[in-house]
Amino acid sequence: MLKELWNDAAGGFHPASAPDFLPESALKEVQLRRLRAVVQRAYDNVALFQERLRERGLTPAAIESLADIRHLPFTVKADLRDTYPFGLFASPMSEVVRLHASSGTTGKPIVVAYTREDIEVWSEVMARTLACCSLHRGDIVQNAFGYGLFTGGLGAHYGAEALGATVIPISGGNTDRQIMVIRDFGVSALFSTPSYFTHLVERASELGIDLRELPLRVGVFGAEPWSDGMRSHIEAAAGISAFDIYGLSEIIGPGVASECPEHHGLHVFEDHFYPEIIDPETGEPLPDGEEGELVLTTLSKRAMPMIRYRTRDITAIIPERCGCGRSLRRIQRIGRRSDDMIIIRGVNIFPSQVEAALLAVEGTLPHYRIILSREQGLDQMTVEVEVTPEVLSDQVRVIEDMRERIAQAIERILGIRVGLRLVEPHSIERSQGKAKRVIDQRGD
Amino acid sequence: MKLTQLSLFLENRPGRLIEPTRLLAAEGINVMTLCLADTAEFGILRLIVQDPKRAAEVLNGAGWTVNLTEVVAVEVPDQPGGLAAVLGVFEQAGLNVEYVYAFTLRRDDRAILVFRFQEPDQAIAALQASGHQVLDAERLDALVG
Numbered sequence: 237m238l239k240e241l242w243n244d245a246a247g248g249f250h251p252a253s254a255p256d257f258l259p260e261s262a263l264k265e266v267q268l269r270r271l272r273a274v275v276q277r278a279y280d281n282v283a284l285f286q287e288r289l290r291e292r293g294l295t296p297a298a299i300e301s302l303a304d305i306r307h308l309p310f311t312v313k314a315d316l317r318d319t320y321p322f323g324l325f326a327s328p329m330s331e332v333v334r335l336h337a338s339s340g341t342t343g344k345p346i347v348v349a350y351t352r353e354d355i356e357v358w359s360e361v362m363a364r365t366l367a368c369c370s371l372h373r374g375d376i377v378q379n380a381f382g383y384g385l386f387t388g389g390l391g392a393h394y395g396a397e398a399l400g401a402t403v404i405p406i407s408g409g410n411t412d413r414q415i416m417v418i419r420d421f422g423v424s425a426l427f428s429t430p431s432y433f434t435h436l437v438e439r440a441s442e443l444g445i446d447l448r449e450l451p452l453r454v455g456v457f458g459a460e461p462w463s464d465g466m467r468s469h470i471e472a473a474a475g476i477s478a479f480d481i482y483g484l485s486e487i488i489g490p491g492v493a494s495e496c497p498e499h500h501g502l503h504v505f506e507d508h509f510y511p512e513i514i515d516p517e518t519g520e521p522l523p524d525g526e527e528g529e530l531v532l533t534t535l536s537k538r539a540m541p542m543i544r545y546r547t548r549d550i551t552a553i554i555p556e557r558c559g560c561g562r563s564l565r566r567i568q569r570i571g572r573r574s575d576d577m578i579i580i581r582g583v584n585i586f587p588s589q590v591e592a593a594l595l596a597v598e599g600t601l602p603h604y605r606i607i608l609s610r611e612q613g614l615d616q617m618t619v620e621v622e623v624t625p626e627v628l629s630d631q632v633r634v635i636e637d638m639r640e641r642i643a644q645a646i647e648r649i650l651g652i653r654v655g656l657r658l659v660e661p662h663s664i665e666r667s668q669g670k671a672k673r674v675i676d677q678r679g680d
Numbered sequence: 681m682k683l684t685q686l687s688l689f690l691e692n693r694p695g696r697l698i699e700p701t702r703l704l705a706a707e708g709i710n711v712m713t714l715c716l717a718d719t720a721e722f723g724i725l726r727l728i729v730q731d732p733k734r735a736a737e738v739l740n741g742a743g744w745t746v747n748l749t750e751v752v753a754v755e756v757p758d759q760p761g762g763l764a765a766v767l768g769v770f771e772q773a774g775l776n777v778e779y780v781y782a783f784t785l786r787r788d789d790r791a792i793l794v795f796r797f798q799e800p801d802q803a804i805a806a807l808q809a810s811g812h813q814v815l816d817a818e819r820l821d822a823l824v825g
């Protein structure tokens with residue numbers, strides 16, 4: 237692409253986005269061609285996949301249409317652990333140019349691999365992600381995603397460079413320095429986890445720096461679920477437009493799906509990642525519009541093809557065309573993962589429900605965490621909530637009233653009464669990456 | 681005529697009270713009085729200091745969240761009946777006291793009463809009309825200095 241032809245104006249069409257506007261028929265054609273190739277590649281090179289197809293009496297030739305994908309077996313996270321470290325690779329190490337690993341919350345990490353072509357695709361989808369988030373050449377981008385084994389830092393870095401933006405590879409942590417760089421370098425866009433940015437906003441205000449007065453105009457946030465209320469809070473406090481992006485290491489890292497300026501769902505870069513929604517209980521595909529578990533197939537991955545990977549993320553495909561004109565289908569923002577579900581005294585609870593209760597009472601989202609414990613054989617859940625500047629009062633009665641309103645809101649939403657403890661500001665550990673909201677001390 | 685009071689939220693844990701006072705001492709900020717209102721779960725530490733703006737900056741910088749409230753301070757002789765006379769003024773003016781605490785100055789026999797009102801300006805007017813000495817930051821500095 238000739239860089240001279242790029243439209244550098246904010247909101248202008250960016251050539252990197254061209255594939256986002258493929259007509260539906262052309263898109264389906266690309267998807268089918270790539271699906272057949274990737275199934276063949278996995279069959280030829282990945283023993284586990286070949287074995288599973290044989291058990292079902294299938295060969296890659298069984299894929300005649302996109303709908304035939306439903307006959308293929310799922311891949312789950314445990315498959316990556318069971319074949320640790322390199323068992324699902326479809327390329328010899330001589331063609332692998334990069335390894336990343338994600339820390340599993342339990343047991344072994346999972347390892348993912350990239351060929352040179354994979355890195356190019358990754359850069360492309362991340363550049364498309366950032367163009368979708370209204371970034372362009374000339375933007376000064378502070379990349380506070382962690383660099384290292386985590387895919388966030390390098391993935392966003394390559395994408396921003398491919399877009400032609402100026403990248404500051406600051407990585408996570410050292411919040412005071414981050415704030416100094418935002419101010420002194422005239423940063424216009426920042427990438428981080430939403431929880432880390434909340435922390436950064438809070439710290440800037442303590443230092444007497446008003447982010448709204450700085451050139452910072454866009455925040456690109458991912459790697460963990462965050463609510464619309466948290467978005468409003470971040471946008472108002474920092475004077476930015478906040479975009480949600482989605483990705484996971486098993487598929488490629490960030491760059492699987494992105495919000496556009498409409499802020500209504502995330503466009504899946506489905507020419508590279510084919511989305512399906514299934515019923516998590518039965519595994520049956522669900523029609524567009526119905527909520528279920530997101531399953532992704534990497535259509536062009538070479539080093540590590542993932543066929544029908546179960547993400548554990550709960551969402552729905554939005555069938556309507558988007559106002560931005562992209563033909564790519566959208567998924568709803570992911571508010572919960574089936575892995576995040578807490579079962580306490582027989583009631584299913586998601587941390588996002590606690591978040592909703594806190595937002596409803598306070599108007600902004602305070603730092604909080606959920607402690608699960610067991611006392612005399614009974615499960616107990618306690619929500620610890622930090623006292624924010626907005627609710628801090630010099631009067632005991634005012635704080636006790638607020639505490640009672642939170643307790644009632646949680647009970648109303650969850651249907652059970654849980655413990656609630658107000659804690660000092662900054663007493664809950666801030667994460668540099670994904671926030672750890674649930675501490676399970678039940679010991680099984 | 682009002683003083684700025686700093687309030688901090690504290691969990692009920694041993695040693696929490698010391699930290700903010702130590703921080704202020706290290707910065708040479710004089711704490712004139714402090715008062716802790718507590719429940720079984722948490723406490724609110726209220727402070728009257730010599731330079732509230734700088735004190736708030738120091739505490740904020742160290743990660744504390746600080747609430748600033750305007751309070752009314754009255755100087756009374758440190759002897760029986762001092763408090764009752766002042767409370768009488770508010771009763772007559774129909775003003776509700778949210779809370780009150782007192783401290784004495786080392787150098788002489790005067791006590792300072794600190795009041796929290798919803799309507800501090802009305803309270804100040806009532807006090808002045810009845811001839812009481814309402815303290816502003818300057819006068820407090822002079823008394824302590």
Ligand SMILES: [Zn+2]
Pocket residue numbers: 496497498503558559560561562
């Ligand atoms: Zn759109």
